[in-house]
Amino acid sequence: MTALLLGACLSLMAGLTLGLLGGGGSILTVPILVYVLGMEPRGAIATSLAVVGVTSLVGMLLHAKQRRVQWREGLLFGAAGMAGAAFGGRLGRAVPSQWLLIVFAGLMFITAFAMLRPRRAPGATPAPPSRNPWAAVLRNGLGVGVLTGLVGAGGGFIVVPALALVGGLSMPEAVATSLLVICLNSASGFLSAWLTGAPVDWGLAAGMSLATVAGSFLGTSLSRRFSPDGLRRGFALFTVVLGLFILVQELPRV
Template structure:
C-alpha cells in the first residue's frame, strides 16, 4: 500500500516538528508493515528520511534562535561515532531481532514520554551541566542505539541536552533535531554497501515528510505539548505491542510465522 505509506510520511514529519523526536519510531513500522520493505531496508531508509527531515526542522528552529551549535557539535560528534559502529554491528544480527529491539525502545520511549509530558504540565526540571565523561557516555549510547535499530533518538537526546548539557527545553528541541540529523545520516552511511536502497521510494517519502515537519514546527506554537506527549505515548505502546505480536514466533510464543520481510 505505497499510497497509504506515503500519506503517513506526513505524520512522521509532524511528529518531529511538534515534539523534536518520534520520527523514526513512526517511519520504520510504516516502511515495514504498510509499504512492505524488509526490516534492514526500512531501518536504513528510516535513518535517511529522519536525517534529511530533521535537518529541515533544525534550520527552522535555528531561525528562531533555538539551536545551540556548540552543544550540537560536541554531543553530535560523540554520538556519530556510536551511530556508525551500531550501523556496522547491525549486519551481524537478523532483521527480526532488530525489530524486536526497536519495539522495546518504543515501549521504553512511551514510558519516558508520558512521564515527561506530565512534568511539562507541572514544572520543568532545573537545567544543570554534567561532567563531560557522563555526557559522552550518554551520547555514545544514543548513537549506538540509532545505528543498531534506526531510532533517531530524539526522546533520549532532548532529556540529555536538558539534564546533562543544561539547555532550556526550547533550545534542547531545536538542538536535538540537528543532532538527530547528523546521527541519522551517519547511520545511513553505515548501512550503505550491505543494504539495497530503493532510492525513488526514499525520495518521495522524504519529500512528503519534509512538508510534514515544516507544518509541525509551525503548529507547535498552538498545541499543548503535554497533551501531545500523552497521546503519542499511547500510540507508541500500541505500535510496540503490534510489532511484538507480528514477531511473536521469534520469541517462542508460536501462533503464526513472523513476517518474511522481517527475516532479511
C-alpha cells in the first residue's frame, strides 16, 4: 500500500514535470515501476508505454483545440516511428532485462543533456525545412520509434528538435506535434510488447495515467510562476542522479 501511494505521488510528479517543462516526465515512469513498485523490467516497459500513450494523447488533444498540431508532419513522422517501435518492442524480448535498464540509464543522460541545451524562443522564426525531408523523417522517426519500443520512453527530446529542423515547424507547433508522434509510437510499441507476452498491469497503468494527466494539468497551470530554465536545470540534475542510481543497481548484475 505504501509503495502504491509513493508510486502515485511520483506519477503525479512526472505529470507535473511534463506540464511545467513541456516534456521529460515520461522518463520517470519506468524507474517508478521497477524500483518503487517492483515490476519486472519488460512488464514495466510495456506498462510505461500505456501510460505515456494515454498522457501524450490527452496533451495532443488539448493542443489540437488550439490548432497547433501539424497533422501531415506528425503522421509522416509517426508512421516511421510506429515501424521502429514495433521492431523495438520485439527486440526487447531478446535483450536481457539488465541491459534494457542500462540502455534506459544512457537515455536518461541524453535527456539531461537535451534539457540543458538552450531552447529556441516560442516566437522565433522557424528553421528552414531540411533539403531532403523524407530521408530525415525516415531516419529520425525510425530511431525514435526503436528507442520508444525498446525502453518505454517517449523520446520527446529528440522528436521536438527533429520536427523543428526537418519540417520547419515553430517551437509551439513542434511540441504539440511531438505529442501525436509519441502517442503513435507508444501505441505501436505497447501492442508489440503486449502481443509478444510482456505482462501489463492494467489497473496500475490506469491509475498512473490518471495521476500523470492530473499532474500535467497542474504543471501547466503553474508553469508561468516558475523560471523554465531553472526548472530544466533542476530536472536535468535529478535525471542524471536517477540514471547513476540505475547503473549502480544494474551493472553488478551483468
